[in-house]
Amino acid sequence: MVAKRISAIEDSIFGLMSALAFEHKAINLGQGFPDFSGPEWIIEAAYKSMLEGKNQYAPTQGIHSLRKIISEVYSRHYGVEFSFENEITITAGATESLFSTILALVDEGDEVILFEPFYDAYLSDVLLAGGIPKFVTLYKPDFKFDFKELESAISSKTKAIIVNNPHNPTGKVFSQEELTFIYELAKKYNLYIISDEVYEFLTYDNIPHISFLTLDRQRERTIMISSTGKTFSMTGWKIGWAVTNPILTDAIRKVHQWTTFTINTPGQHAMAYAFSRLDEYLPIFRQEYQERRDIMFNGLLETNFKPFKPFGSYFLMVEFPQVGKDDVELAKELVIKYKIATIPPSPFYRKSHEGKTMLRICFAKKKETLLEGLEKLKQFRV
Known part of the structure; x- marks a missing residue:
């Protein structure tokens, strides 16, 4: 019998979505880390x-x-x-x-x-x-x-x-x-x-x-x-x-x-x-991420997703239209049908209904990855 304190701990949504993305060879805009190496x-x-x-x-x-x-x-x-x-x-x-x-x-x-x-x-x-x-x-x-x-x-x-x-x-x-x-x-x-x-x-x-x-x-x-x-x-x-x-x-x-x-x-x-x-590294680092943020945010404006503009980190949230699915269901569909992975954010809220109309996207990726991901997101239609 495992300790009682473990019973309240749930598996991370990140592992689930990353495994699904790997299985379906999807572009992964869910994982919260870069797809490129450091300096x-x-x-x-x-x-x-x-x-x-x-x-x-x-x-x-x-x-x-x-x-x-x-x-x-x-x-x-x-x-x-x-x-x-x-x-x-x-x-x-x-x-x-x-x-x-x-x-x-x-x-x-x-x-x-x-x-x-x-x-x-x-x-x-x-x-x-x-x-x-x-x-x-x-x-x-x-x-x-x-x-x-x-x-x-x-x-x-x-x-x-x-x-x-x-x-x-x-x-x-x-x-x-x-x-x-x-x-x-x-x-x-x-x-x-x-x-x-x-x-x-x-x-x-x-x-x-x-x-x-x-x-x-x-x-x-x-x-x-x-x-x-x-x-x-x-x-x-x-x-x-x-x-x-x-x-x-x-x-x-x-x-x-x-x-x-x-x-x-x-x-x-x-x-x-x-x-x-x-101090010599930061200006280049910040400029590159500013460009990534702008590519992703501006590109999402041309999709059926409504992005909320981020001013820090390398994540942004998008709201999706009513499609008869919650965030987890839609995130799975995007992986399986459109080959693009995001993160459903409802596990980040205390109430089950919160976050169920949004998705989290990570833009800590190569610019070509972001552009390819945006093309797949544009294919999503209501």
């Missing part, structure tokens, strides 16, 4: 590290040079200073940062507020920690939340609010007003903010990303999470981090120590080098 010079740096013998266990908290360079990057980009010795932990991607953070913070019966649609790992992590998820909706078309609804969701049992900014799956970028309101609520009710900022360097149309680190400069109640995977198009390397105050860092490191223990050493050295070249 060659980072791969060469990892190879160099291996040849130099940097192949044994790294320190549990992460190698010195990587933690130091991340602190320097955040000092330049956000004007925030923190100790790389006791305020940052290198983890197995942002996924492990989230899990270690939630396990370090949430006790049985604690409530955690999620904005819906949510990245599905949030819900599973809260449930595995014995927490109780509470939900606040991001309303289309601009995916804003109701300030009163958020405050009403807070109770005496509330422990934390999870914020994903820029947001997956909607592409929303939270405004200064929204973030300030969340932060003031956290202070008022003595809550923690778990701020997932893995798309921090992916915003469009000159819209800035505002990190929670700039609001909570002492990191009294904020845990900022990010990773290298999205920034350097190397999601398979699984190198992330959590930045917070020394007390919370110590708790996160205890969970991290007994889950993954440490992260691959050559990859950490390569990413330390990658961050040393971040």
Whole structure:
């Protein structure tokens, strides 16, 4: 008999749709990662590290040079200073940062507020920690939340609010007003903010990303999470981090120590080098993704799908007309009949009827992949 806590955990929709796409040889605009490799010079740096013998266990908290360079990057980009010795932990991607953070913070019966649609790992992590998820909706078309609804969701049992900014799956970028309101609520009710900022360097149309680190400069109640995977198009390397105050860092490191223990050493050295070249790399990276976003959004305007314009991340949501099918049924039909894979977003909502008229599309793909995918989406007729 498996543990009771596992019974509430559902299989990910990503695995189902990816398997279906593979079976039918469909173009996969569902998978949330690039169909191209990251920069060659980072791969060469990892190879160099291996040849130099940097192949044994790294320190549990992460190698010195990587933690130091991340602190320097955040000092330049956000004007925030923190100790790389006791305020940052290198983890197995942002996924492990989230899990270690939630396990370090949430006790049985604690409530955690999620904005819906949510990245599905949030819900599973809260449930595995014995927490109780509470939900606040991001309303289309601009995916804003109701300030009163958020405050009403807070109770005496509330422990934390999870914020994903820029947001997956909607592409929303939270405004200064929204973030300030969340932060003031956290202070008022003595809550923690778990701020997932893995798309921090992916915003469009000159819209800035505002990190929670700039609001909570002492990191009294904020845990900022990010990773290298999205920034350097190397999601398979699984190198992330959590930045917070020394007390919370110590708790996160205890969970991290007994889950993954440490992260691959050559990859950490390569990413330390990658961050040393971040400022020369970012303008090209952002321009290429701006072009991808524009290709996908403008192309979708010529289909029977209604796209919601994303201002961050590499996802967008589309609404489809009434076709007598829900999102899961239509997503399967698109794979089987039109050879194009998307993600149905209803699993990212607490209510079964929410999200059932939308699909999520990933544009972290080669431009030729996006154009071919758009041609297949244009074939869909009501």
